[in-house]
Amino acid sequence: MIRVSVTVLVLLALWQGVILASGLPPFLLPSPGAVARALWTHQGVLAVAFLKTLTETLAGFALGAVIGIGLALQMAASARLRRWFGPVVVVSQTIPIFALAPILTLWLGYGMAPKLAVVALVTFFPVASAFHDGLTRVPQARLDLARVMGAGRWAMLIRIRMPSALPDLATGLRLAAVLAPVGAVIGEWVGGSEGLGAVMLHANGRMRIDLVFASLALVVVLSLGFQRLVAGQLAARLERYAG
Amino acid sequence: MRLSGEAWIGPERLFPPLRLALAAGEWLVLLGPSGVGKTTLLRLIGGLPVAAEFRGQITGHMPVALMAQDPGLMPWATVAANITLGATLRRETPDRARLASVLDQTGLAPHAAKRPAELSGGQRQRVALARVLMEDRPLVLLDEPFSALDIGLRLRMQDLAASLLRGRTVMMISHDPVEAARLADRILLMTPAGLEEITAPAGKAPRASDAPEVQGAAAALTRQLVALA
Numbered sequence: 001m002i003r004v005s006v007t008v009l010v011l012l013a014l015w016q017g018v019i020l021a022s023g024l025p026p027f028l029l030p031s032p033g034a035v036a037r038a039l040w041t042h043q044g045v046l047a048v049a050f051l052k053t054l055t056e057t058l059a060g061f062a063l064g065a066v067i068g069i070g071l072a073l074q075m076a077a078s079a080r081l082r083r084w085f086g087p088v089v090v091v092s093q094t095i096p097i098f099a100l101a102p103i104l105t106l107w108l109g110y111g112m113a114p115k116l117a118v119v120a121l122v123t124f125f126p127v128a129s130a131f132h133d134g135l136t137r138v139p140q141a142r143l144d145l146a147r148v149m150g151a152g153r154w155a156m157l158i159r160i161r162m163p164s165a166l167p168d169l170a171t172g173l174r175l176a177a178v179l180a181p182v183g184a185v186i187g188e189w190v191g192g193s194e195g196l197g198a199v200m201l202h203a204n205g206r207m208r209i210d211l212v213f214a215s216l217a218l219v220v221v222l223s224l225g226f227q228r229l230v231a232g233q234l235a236a237r238l239e240r241y242a243g
Numbered sequence: 244m245r246l247s248g249e250a251w252i253g254p255e256r257l258f259p260p261l262r263l264a265l266a267a268g269e270w271l272v273l274l275g276p277s278g279v280g281k282t283t284l285l286r287l288i289g290g291l292p293v294a295a296e297f298r299g300q301i302t303g304h305m306p307v308a309l310m311a312q313d314p315g316l317m318p319w320a321t322v323a324a325n326i327t328l329g330a331t332l333r334r335e336t337p338d339r340a341r342l343a344s345v346l347d348q349t350g351l352a353p354h355a356a357k358r359p360a361e362l363s364g365g366q367r368q369r370v371a372l373a374r375v376l377m378e379d380r381p382l383v384l385l386d387e388p389f390s391a392l393d394i395g396l397r398l399r400m401q402d403l404a405a406s407l408l409r410g411r412t413v414m415m416i417s418h419d420p421v422e423a424a425r426l427a428d429r430i431l432l433m434t435p436a437g438l439e440e441i442t443a444p445a446g447k448a449p450r451a452s453d454a455p456e457v458q459g460a461a462a463a464l465t466r467q468l469v470a471l472a
Contacts, residue, residue, distance in 0.1 A: 141315035144291055148309045149378065151332035159332055163319045243318030243360055 030210040035217060038210040045199060050218050052195040056112060056184040057226055060119020064176060067120060068127025069169070075128075076135035077157055093125050097186055105191030115187035115195070122183040123176035130175065134168025135161045166242035170235035177231030181223040196222070244382065244412070248299010250283055257283060257295045261437045265382070270405075270413040270448060272423040274464060275433030276471050281416045282386055284433070288414065289384050305412075308380040312387045314371035316359040322346075323355040326373045341377065348407055349373040365396045369403070376407055383408055385415040389422070398452055401425055405449035420464035424457040425450050430464070434471055441467075 012032045018024070019031050026034055039046065071089065075082040097118060104114040138161050146160045188197025196215045203211035244265040250257040258280040265271060265288075273281050286293045289307045316325050326345060327337035346352040349369045359367055368388060375383055388404070389397045397419075405426055417423050423430050426448045430441040441464065444456040451457065 139313070139315070141311055141313040142317065144286075144289075144311070145309060145315045145328070146332055147291060148289055148307050148384075149329035149332050150306075155332045155334070159328075160317070163317065166319075241319055243358055 027207055027209055030213055034210045035213040038208075038214040039217065042211060042214065046196075046214060046218060049194065049196045049199045049215070050222065053181065053184050053188065053197065053219070054222055054226070056115040056119060056187065056195065057181045057222065058230065059112075060116045060184060061123050061176060061180040061226075061231070063116055064120035064123030064180070065127050065173060068124040068129075068172065068176070069131060071124065071128040072131035072135060072165075072169075073157070073162070075132050076161065077153070089125065089128065092121065097122055097183065098190070101186055101190035104187075110191055110193065114191055115184055118187035119180050119183035122179040126175035126179070127169070127172040130172030131165055131169040134165025137168075138164040163242055166238045170238040170242075173231050173235045173238075174227070177227045177235075178223070180231075181219060181226055185219055244288065244301075244303045244305055246284070246288060246299065246301045248297055248301075250280055250287075250293070250295040250297050252295045258433070259435075259437050260299070263288075263431075263438060265412055265414060266429075267381075267412055268410055269428045270408075270415065270426055271429050271431060272415045272417050272427035272443075273431050273433055274417055274420065274423050274468065276468065277418075279433050279435060281433050285384050285386055285414060285416055288382075305382040306380045307382045307384050308375040308378040309384050310368075310371045310375050310386070310388045312390050314359075314367045316367055316370055318359050321356050321358055322351055322362070322370050322373075325359065325370055326351075326377045328374065329378050337377075341379075345373045345376045348376065349403070365392055365400065368392065368400055372400070372404055372407065381412060383411050383413045385413060387416050387418060390418060397422070398425075402449050420461040420468065421452055421457065423464060424460040425452055430460075432464070432467060 015032055019029060030038070071085065075085055100121070101114070101118050104117045108114040108117060135157075142160050142164060143156070146156050151160065184195065185197035185200075188195035189201050192198045196219050200212050200215040203209075203215065245263070247260070247262040249260045263284065273284070275281055280295070283293050283295050283297075287297055287301060289309060290304060291309075317328065320328065323342060323346070324331070327342055330337040343352075346355055349372060351366070351369055351373055354362060354366060359370065362370065371388065385404075389400045392400060401422060415426065424444055427443040428448065430443050432439040432441055441460075444450060444454075444460045446454070446456065
């Protein structure tokens with residue numbers, strides 16, 4: 001905590017120092033004080049936007065995680081499915097999300113749905129890929145034992161491979177947690193009137209750079225909080241269970 | 244249980260044509276240099292996948308229980324759940340009375356609710372042995388189960404395994420001539436030329452590690468293994 005406070009204070013001092021040294025006008029680079037004032041004056045709008053983005057992040061992450069877990073299990077259970085689905089999954093990740101987001105808005109409207117889709121799209125892949133890796137790299141000793149004990153394919157998957165792969169799933173969830181808030185903000189930026197991304201977009205258009213920075217600060221808080229409190233706890237719990 | 248055949252890895256022969264028959268109730272120890280195909284032979288008998296291509300036939304397949312150097316415990320499960328893993332995997336109800344007696348025999352009763360991470364190396368091997376007992380299979384395959392243990396612990400585990408697995412057919416791979424001389428009813432030396440039968444010391448297993456006949460047999464085995472190395 002002390003380390004974090006010191007780092008933040010040093011960064012803020014540097015920021016203020018750059019402004020003092022360069023003489024950049026506030027509409028290009030607002031001072032930390034100006035950003036703090038913007039946070040205070042727009043607290044109502046920002047709080048609503050924060051909750052909106054947080055909701056999208058949570059729901060989209062949950063959706064992406066469920067899809068990723070399901071996909072990994074499917075692909076681990078069936079080699080044929082893996083051959084068919086594997087390339088599709090990889091191709092889905094080659095499309096730039098910024099290009100896809102407007103299309104999703106076009107299809108799914110301006111509400112919550114396209115944002116969830118964007119978040120799910122960026123989160124499902126790390127989850128599916130890490131969990132699938134874990135499912136296919138179970139220590140041979142465990143597989144041998146289960147086999148001589150007469151385990152069927154299903155029992156092998158549920159009782160041996162799945163718990164063996166939980167640490168890998170935790171890794172995938174941690175990665176996805178970093179991407180989820182970014183996905184939510186992109187979704188809002190491209191097609192939305194609510195959330196921190198939309199606030200940023202509007203403030204940017206009106207040259208209210210202090211409000212842009214205030215929203216950015218909240219995105220950082222949201223990202224860190226989500227990673228630490230939600231995804232981090234979930235991942236740690238999975239790792240504790242897996243032993 | 245009979246196996247006859249040869250094994251190839253690509254164009255290279257892993258082991259030449261050989262015959263192996265396991266007599267009911269005997270404790271067979273298989274010794275030999277690394278890379279000669281001992282584990283492949285054991286896996287073939289256990290019906291486990293092997294990297295080599297086997298050309299030959301195996302008749303009289305029996306259900307087996309397996310214990311290897313890696314105890315293969317499931318880290319998320321308690322000691323008791325690890326011991327009854329077979330029943331869980333087969334969707335059977337574990338026999339609680341049998342579990343209690345197995346825990347008792349292996350001295351694991353106080354540790355039944357612990358997870359493997361809380362156990363010592365010797366205790367983990369005892370869980371693996373308890374699991375073998377719980378499975379109650381006619382053929383027991385042991386792949387260097389005690390080679391990672393220190394000498395004192397190894398001797399104690401040999402005594403425990405010998406007393407608890409008595410009457411079952413056991414095939415054990417070992418790198419330890421003393422272990423072979425203590426436990427075996429029959430010793431086979433596996434070399435690139437095939438299997439060579441070695442007379443085991445007289446007397447009932449487990450034999451004392453310092454008994455002259457055990458020492459003598461171990462010394463003779465050591466000489467043969469050194470000559471092959």
